[in-house]
Amino acid sequence: MSTIHRQGAFFTGQYRNLLQTYNYALPEIEDRIQTCWRQLFGDSPDTRIYYEAEEDMGYLLDTGNLDVRTEGMSYGMMMAVQMDRQDIFDRLWRYTMKNMFITEGPNAGYFAWSCLPDGSRNSNGPAPDGEEFFALALFFASHRWGDKDEAPFNYGQQARDLLHTCIHKGEKDGYGSPMWNPDNKLIKFVPNCEFTDPSYHLPHFYELFAEWANPEDRLFWKEAAVASRKYLPTACHPETGLAPEYSYYDGTPNNERGYGHFFSDSYRVAANLGVDAEWFGSDPELSRIAERILTFFSDKNPEDYRRYTVAGEPFEEKSLHPVGLIATNAVAALAVPNHEHARAAVELFWQTPIRTGDRRYYDNCLYLFALLALSGRYRIWLPKNEQQDAAY
Numbered sequence: 154m155s156t157i158h159r160q161g162a163f164f165t166g167q168y169r170n171l172l173q174t175y176n177y178a179l180p181e182i183e184d185r186i187q188t189c190w191r192q193l194f195g196d197s198p199d200t201r202i203y204y205e206a207e208e209d210m211g212y213l214l215d216t217g218n219l220d221v222r223t224e225g226m227s228y229g230m231m232m233a234v235q236m237d238r239q240d241i242f243d244r245l246w247r248y249t250m251k252n253m254f255i256t257e258g259p260n261a262g263y264f265a266w267s268c269l270p271d272g273s274r275n276s277n278g279p280a281p282d283g284e285e286f287f288a289l290a291l292f293f294a295s296h297r298w299g300d301k302d303e304a305p306f307n308y309g310q311q312a313r314d315l316l317h318t319c320i321h322k323g324e325k326d327g328y329g330s331p332m333w334n335p336d337n338k339l340i341k342f343v344p345n346c347e348f349t350d351p352s353y354h355l356p357h358f359y360e361l362f363a364e365w366a367n368p369e370d371r372l373f374w375k376e377a378a379v380a381s382r383k384y385l386p387t388a389c390h391p392e393t394g395l396a397p398e399y400s401y402y403d404g405t406p407n408n409e410r411g412y413g414h415f416f417s418d419s420y421r422v423a424a425n426l427g428v429d430a431e432w433f434g435s436d437p438e439l440s441r442i443a444e445r446i447l448t449f450f451s452d453k454n455p456e457d458y459r460r461y462t463v464a465g466e467p468f469e470e471k472s473l474h475p476v477g478l479i480a481t482n483a484v485a486a487l488a489v490p491n492h493e494h495a496r497a498a499v500e501l502f503w504q505t506p507i508r509t510g511d512r513r514y515y516d517n518c519l520y521l522f523a524l525l526a527l528s529g530r531y532r533i534w535l536p537k538n539e540q541q542d543a544a545y
């Protein structure tokens with residue numbers, strides 16, 4: 154596995170522009186990225202998901218649920234650092250620290266996963282996908298723009314502290330729980346539960362945490378990357394490749410609350426496989442999952458995407474985020490660019506406009522990430538002294 158992984162962009166500094174490989178013109182690709190960014194982060198009421206707050210803050214609105222989520226805030230920060238928009242990054246981070254950072258109780262050091270736009274909390278509990286995106290976005294900000302002295306803009310320190318909390322919480326005083334299970338090294342759905350969400354598994358993030366976290370935590374992150382890459386094939390159905398929204402640690406779907414099927418959360422697994430392959434090289438078992446997902450959707454009509462069992466049986470219920478599904482499936486092509494259905498998945502994405510209307514937030518987050526990933530613009534920002542000329 155390690156020799157195969159040395160082919161990824163982390164080792165080569167080279168990012169593929171799969172859209173260009175598939176013959177889309179460079180200026181058009183660049184235009185699509187910039188246009189999409191403006192649609193999401195500009196002031197068009199039909200497409201925007203970013204809003205400014207007070208003088209120096211901003212938030213991403215979940216337009217379907219009318220709340221602000223750590224998921225969206227951390228995605229926004231990752232998008233901003235990739236697009237070199239420190240102004241927006243800092244606005245989002247200021248809002249997050251002011252309104253979402255938990256200072257007391259069993260979740261102190263984590264972020265409240267949902268609040269209202271005015272900053273009042275809907276919950277005092279975290280959702281670990283937010284923390285992992287915050288941490289990597291902060292490392293990238295530290296490397297791309299440099300750390301400031303004053304908190305919370307000492308980005309690198311913030312990332313290290315957050316990751317420390319994520320894996321050591323409760324260790325000394327038994328108060329609160331870590332976000333990763335210390336024994337099997339798998340990320341939990343929420344800290345005080347013992348099951349997981351396949352779409353939260355980002356081994357390509359953990360590889361980077363293993364480089365940049367506090368020295369004593371680095372081995373843990375290396376092991377977490379290995380554990381997640383081993384876990385994913387157990388969670389994705391052996392024929393369809395589909396993952397449930399929630400699963401037990403052994404990969405079997407957790408349907409206790411009805412989340413044991415392929416629906417909104419699950420879509421991100423396909424994209425995660427693509428970005429992992431781009432950054433760290435492809436892994437045969439994970440590539441096979443990407444192939445299965447692409448094959449499963451190759452004969453489905455996007456107008457009729459549904460909720461599916463992981464075995465692929467459709468429910469009556471339509472997909473809530475069909476544009477997001479198109480986007481994440483396209484990113485899976487990065488793992489298997491020569492697969493017979495890869496190009497069609499990307500073409501479908503290219504032909505699909507961003508979503509308008511109330512439910513646009515989740516779809517369009519996945520859409521912008523897909524554009525960045527497929528064009529080689531979703532990059533690892535290394536510390537300045539390690540940056541390779543070719544990549545930047």
Ligand SMILES: O[C@@H]1[C@@H](O)[C@H](O[C@@H]2CO[C@@H](O[C@@H]3CO[C@@H](O)[C@H](O)[C@H]3O)[C@H](O)[C@H]2O)OC[C@H]1O
Nearest residue numbers: 215217222224266278279280282343417418515
């Ligand atoms: O019970 C909550 C749990 O719901 C929360 O999870 C976050 C919200 O859901 C996930 O994404 C959503 C996918 O469906 C779309 O319709 C929504 O717009 C998305 O936000 C998200 O990844 C989770 O962070 O976690 C905390 C639990 O207590």
